[in-house]
Amino acid sequence: MNNRQLTMSQVMLPHQANVAGNVHGGEIMKFMDTTAGAVAIRYSKSNCVTARVDELEFHLPIFVGALVTCTATVVYVGRTSMEVFVNVEVEDLESASGPQKALSAYFTMVAMGRNGKPQNVPPYEPVTEDEIREHDAAQVRIADRQAKKKKK
Ligand SMILES: CCCCCCCCCCCCCCCC(=O)SCCNC(=O)CCNC(=O)[C@H](O)C(C)(C)COP(=O)(O)OP(=O)(O)OC[C@H]1O[C@@H](n2cnc3c(N)ncnc32)[C@H](O)[C@@H]1OP(=O)(O)O
Numbered sequence: 499m500n501n502r503q504l505t506m507s508q509v510m511l512p513h514q515a516n517v518a519g520n521v522h523g524g525e526i527m528k529f530m531d532t533t534a535g536a537v538a539i540r541y542s543k544s545n546c547v548t549a550r551v552d553e554l555e556f557h558l559p560i561f562v563g564a565l566v567t568c569t570a571t572v573v574y575v576g577r578t579s580m581e582v583f584v585n586v587e588v589e590d591l592e593s594a595s596g597p598q599k600a601l602s603a604y605f606t607m608v609a610m611g612r613n614g615k616p617q618n619v620p621p622y623e624p625v626t627e628d629e630i631r632e633h634d635a636a637q638v639r640i641a642d643r644q645a646k647k648k649k650k
Contacts, residue, residue, distance in 0.1 A: 502572040502622070504537040509591075510564050521560040526586060527551075530603060533568040534582040538607035541572050541580060542619040549579065550606035552639075558588060558600045565589040567597060570605075573629075574636030578616035579608045581636045604639070 506529070514525040531548055538546040560566060567587045574581040582605045587597035611617035624633040 507567040533570040534605035537570040542609040573632040575622035
């Protein structure tokens with residue numbers, strides 16, 4: 499089992515949409531957060547909180563009845579934090595077009611100890627070319643963020 503990746507699917511229901519049938523962005527964001535949280539909990543074996551979500555851009559409308567699939571992957575592990583890439587695909591089950599990419603984002607999840615403080619998570623060493631590329635890109639993003647924070 500790959501404990502760094504987890505996929506969850508949901509059919510969108512009327513209570514998640516506006517009167518025109520468009521699913522609220524917040525519903526999708528909550529689903530992404532839950533998927534990121536679940537994989538982070540499984541990876542770290544502890545409760546996790548969301549510390550940060552990077553840019554979100556909705557490329558496609560999502561309508562009631564669509565099957566939405568979130569795949570969350572831990573791409574970088576710090577001392578107590580994990581960067582999780584969440585990819586969202588949407589599928590109209592009545593059409594033959596198959597799943598289409600709707601949006602994606604990076605979530606930073608922090609493992610919390612029972613004392614309410616961040617706690618260490620198991621280290622992660624990327625192995626495949628894709629894993630190493632994602633890991634290196636995460637390091638660049640984190641360094642950029644830290645540099646911006648220092649400027650403030
Ligand atoms: C156990 C149960 C099992 C049940 C199974 C059920 C499964 C069902 C799944 C549902 C899953 C739902 C998942 C939703 C989870 C929420 O939505 S939680 C609610 C929203 N989030 C919050 O309330 C968090 C509020 N913020 C905080 O509590 C604190 O700011 C934090 C995030 C703990 C950080 O505290 P801090 O004092 O700044 O800690 P600090 O030691 O300085 O930093 C800790 C790490 O966080 C990083 N960090 C801190 N702030 C940031 C930031 N803004 N950006 C990036 N990184 C940051 C630091 O760089 C550091 O990283 P490392 O170098 O250690 O790797």
